[in-house]
Amino acid sequence: MIITLPTILSIIRLFAGFLILLGFLLLARPAADILAFVVFVSAAITDFIDGYIARKFNLVSELGKILDSIADKILVIMAWIIIITYYEFNSWIILPIGLIIFRELFISGLREYLASKSLSLQVTFIAKLKTTLQMVTISLTFFSGIIVDGSGSLTTFLLQPVAGSGTTLMEMACIVLIWLSAIQTIYSGWEYFKTALGLMGTKNDG
Template sequence: MWTLPNLLTLSRIVAVPLLVASLWWPGWPAGYAIAFALYCLMGVTDYFDGYLARAQGTVSKLGVFLDPIADKIMIAAVILMLVGTHDIGGIHLIAALIILLREIAVSGLREFLAQLQVSVPVSQLAKWKTTLQLMALGALILAGALPALAWVHSVGLAALWGAAMLTLVTGWDYLRVGLKHMD
């Protein structure tokens, strides 16, 4: 249970309050720089926890359970903080809302299907969605650390919209599978 991959996953959950605290004060570039470094470190641990679990043959039920939760907690916390600091605002709130709603809906759908013993594997497109989403949020955090480089913020918002579009497509894919198992 207390394998290195599981500890890496747990470290991401434990790091979320530090990430939130670093983003708490808008206009504090040093806080955003700390948040960006922590966000990148969390991304690296996300890669290595799965890689190590598979490579060492230590994939566990706890890890399978916690990994997507750690991802969703981190993504939701960052989106909420960037909305709260107005780094994501105006029309861009729609993209953020699409991402958050899909995360909640797919989690509920997966729980429902698990009760029916139906597995829904993560598609390659969903992996691309996650990658683009992580890049978008990372760019938006980095933009707060480098306020003189306005283009970084623009790139982050464009990537956020790209992630939102992929979110709609992959969310629909999961829903179609789920609807086949509903009365």
């Protein structure tokens, strides 16, 4: 079996989530935040690169598809779990992130079930938009942990409290993005679910 470059990139991304977790366990902040930001952004970039290379040079393989999907889920889910601790397990953060994780696991399970029936779900534009929004949101949230100890006019602006709350402008922006990510993620999951029902109905009719 030949291990292609896209597969190698997926394997690297597979361990990126664990590296971020280890960073928060072993390093003080903001060093852990810096590591998380650099590793996550790098991993997110490889996610787009490996897909492009695989399609461009006809290097798509079943192993690559499986590893790519698993790596994406591990990276994103670990990042979301860490972000929950950013907000001290605030219920307004646990809820959207919980919905995101539920959707990711549910659709992964649904894909496996459909595969056992020789059916498949094609990746949609909405799902790609969901992935991009999640990547941007997670990256900005890790970045927010870095600027807490920063200085300068931009940092001062981003860390000023929003009127009537103890939440900073940067934190509020991240919270809004987290909720938008949750809404987009659930919507794309619902679209996949409806498509899956149609596929199963067609197969049963046949």
